[in-house]
Amino acid sequence: MLRDKRILLIVGGGIAAFKCLDLIRRLRERGAAVRCVLTESAAKFVTPLSLQALSEDRVYGDMFSLTDESEMGHIQLSRQADLLVVAPATANLLARMAGGMADDLAATVLLATDKPVLAAPAMNVRMWLHPATQANVGLLGARGTMFVGPNAGAMACNEHGPGRMAEPLEIVAAIESIFAGKLTAGPPQARLAGPDTIELPGTRSEGALTHRPLAGRKALVTSGPTREAIDPVRYISNHSSGKQGHAIARALAALGADVTLVSGPVAVADPPGVRVVRVESADQMLAACRDASPVDIAVCAAAVADWKVANTADAKLKKAPGAKPPAIDLVPNPDILATLSAPGPDRPALVIGFAAETENVVANAIAKRARKGCDWILANDVSPATGTFGGDDNTVHLVTTEGAEAWPPQSKDAVARELARRVAARFA
C-alpha cells in the first residue's frame, strides 16, 4: 500500500527521535521513499548520517543553506511529498506549528505545505497534559492535522502516563490508514474509561490516570461576564474573559468532579469533560445555578454585573433630533454568591467566591467573605496596572475563616490547579 509513496519525515528534538531510524526502515520495507528534515535539537538525539544512510537520501536541516535552497527549496520539499510525518512531535514543535511559526526549516515546511500532516507527539506527561499543549493539539486537529499516539507508560523522565511516542509500526499503520482514507483529521479524543478513571487525550487505558480525589462530587462554577440588556441591541457588561473560571472548571474536572460550568459570553473554549450552560444575564445565570443545584462545591468566578436595566426597551432606542439621551434606570441584580451561600438544606458544603478589588485587597475580601456568607474567597487585585482582567496571570490571596494567605503570582491555570488541590484536600 505504501509502494512509491513519498514521505517527508520531520524529526523533532526528543529522546524518541531514535525510533525514527526504525520507522524509516519499516517505511522503506513497504516500498515508500523517505526524505528527512531534522530540527537543530533533533540532531542532538539522532545523527543526520544515520538518517541519510537509512533513507538513502539527503537530510535537510538548514533553512539558510545555499546549496539546500538552490537544489531543493522548502516549498519543493513539501511539494515533492505525498504526506508529512512529524515524529517525534515535541511540545515545542507542536506549539510552533499551532502558532504558524516559520523559524526553522521544519516549521517553514509545515507552514508552507498543502499536503496531509500526521503528528506523533512525544513529551513528558505533564507537558502533554498542560493546557497549552492540549490547546495546540486541539487547534492543529481542527485545522486538519492527524495524530497517532501518544501512548501511556513509563517515560525516560521517570514519570508514568501519556507522552510516549507511538511505536514505529503504529505510525506505519496510521500512515497506511491515511492513504486508505480511513484516518481523518482531529486531535486524540478524551474518552471516559470507567467510573473511577479518566483517559486523558491520547492515552491508552493502561496509563489512565487514577488520581481522582473529587470523583463522586458535584461542582458548579460560574465564569465570564454577564450582559444586561438596555434594548435588543445594546447592553451593559464588563471585561471579564472567563479564563480563570474556565480554568477552575477544568481543574476540578481533572480531579474527577462532575462539573457544571455556567458561563456568560466568553471567547475561551469549553473545558473538556465539563457540562457548559451558556447564559447572558445575571438572572439567567442564577436560574442556571439553581437548575444545577444541589452541588457539593460552588465556585463563583463570574464577574456578574451588579446592576441591570430597570426599563429594558423592547425595541431599539432611536435618536430623535434635539432630544435628550435616554435615561437608563438601574436596579440591583441578584447576588448569586450570596444566594448560594445562604444557609439551607441545599447549601453546598463548600462555597468559594472571588473578590475583585482595586485597593485594600485583603481587608475588603475579608469583609466581603463575611458579608456574602461564603466559606473561602480568592481575592485578586484587578487594578488596570496588574493586567488581571483578560490576562493570563493572577495574583491572589486565599481568604478563609483562618485568615488570609498570599499566593505567589502565577498563571490562571496554576491558580485553578492549586485551588482544585485545596478543594480536594478539604473533602479528603
Ligand code: CTP
Ligand atoms: N457575585 C455574584 N453575583 C453578583 C455579584 C457578585 O455571584 N451579583 C460574586 C462574584 O462571582 C464573586 C463575588 O461575588 O465571586 C464578588 O464579586 P465582586 O464584584 O468582587 O463583589 P461585589 O459583590 O460586586 O462587591 P463590590 O463591587 O462592592 O466590591
